[in-house]
């Protein structure tokens with residue numbers, strides 16, 4: 001156990017400094033879930049008491065159970081640049097034998113033969129620790145240009161909706177979105193998509209989904225009905241608030257601004273988040289930028305390069321045992337910093353963000369270097385994925401440390417009493 005720097009400092013100042021910290025983020029610690037992973041990009045755990053599943057960029061899903069990692073599934077991918085095995089979502093019916101989605105999960109990866117983004121489903125075996133490669137069903141394939149960056153890759157289900165899979169896509173790559181994909185509502189790149197994985201509008205055996213009739217562009221000529229929101233550059237990690245159903249989309253900026261976008265749970269979609277015209281809250285520098293257009297939405301949070309250079313979106317913490325409950329936790333891949341902001345969906349600034357970097361870096365699981373992703377456990381537990389090879393869980397400070405602090409406080413008070421006694425003597 002590494003003694004948290006902030007609490008060690010607090011202990012030196014005695015009781016008055018410790019008590020206010022007891023109810024803040026200084027009571028956080030980290031617990032190692034897995035280490036020795038190869039470029040992990042995501043972690044999730046769909047079933048209470050079950051394994052934590054970790055994505056490795058090169059194409060393997062690891063199942064971590066009781067501290068032991070084993071291969072759940074390996075998929076052939078290209079992992080050049082920002083391509084690879086990028087997204088994983090367990091069907092809401094994964095643990096329900098009566099569900100069409102029993103033991104089913106979805107992956108998002110880069111096809112090694114042509115760089116296409118592929119969403120496919122597989123089924124776990126009955127042991128829950130391995131998956132059946134032969135169960136593969138291709139759901140949707142998204143044509144990609146030859147650039148090897150901006151593939152995004154998050155996929156997920158909105159709480160309470162077992163039919164529609166949300167898919168975050170990047171603009172396809174290079175600088176300034178050269179093909180102008182993100183603003184083109186006739187292509188699936190630079191978007192948040194929403195498709196019904198329990199329907200099938202296509203006779204093709206390799207296209208297996210339906211377009212939800214309540215999607216915002218359905219029936220609009222020259223558009224793709226799969227689109228839920230537009231104007232994204234490289235949305236690196238999105239999440240649904242498991243309590244409210246709000247959708248949080250972190251979008252990686254080009255050279256100036258990192259941003260978080262917010263979609264209220266009741267929204268029918270159709271938001272335009274501005275890229276490539278807008279980088280965060282400014283006109284994109286370099287010739288393609290301009291003022292906010294009617295119908296475009298500014299981010300709910302932006303930050304400049306002084307904080308970091310590649311945002312990693314996180315989660316609104318809904319673990320009721322956490323001091324972070326109700327806060328949105330996120331980080332930056334380049335600077336390695338981690339913050340929380342108010343998770344109620346109101347506009348935020350970095351001036352009212354809480355920087356958790358020092359306390360989490362001081363946790364039992366060691367420093368966190370490259371924040372590749374966050375993840376959620378079955379009870380809303382928060383995982384942090386370090387691209388260097390480990391997954392940690394954010395946990396409360398163990399009781400033993402609080403007891404150590406109590407001991408330190410008692411010692412300080414005893415010394416003060418002794419010193420005062422000595423002066424009187």
Ligand SMILES: [Ca+2]
Nearest residue numbers: 202203204207
């Ligand atoms: Ca089909």
Ligand SMILES: [Ca+2]
Nearest residue numbers: 273274275280
């Ligand atoms: Ca934007």
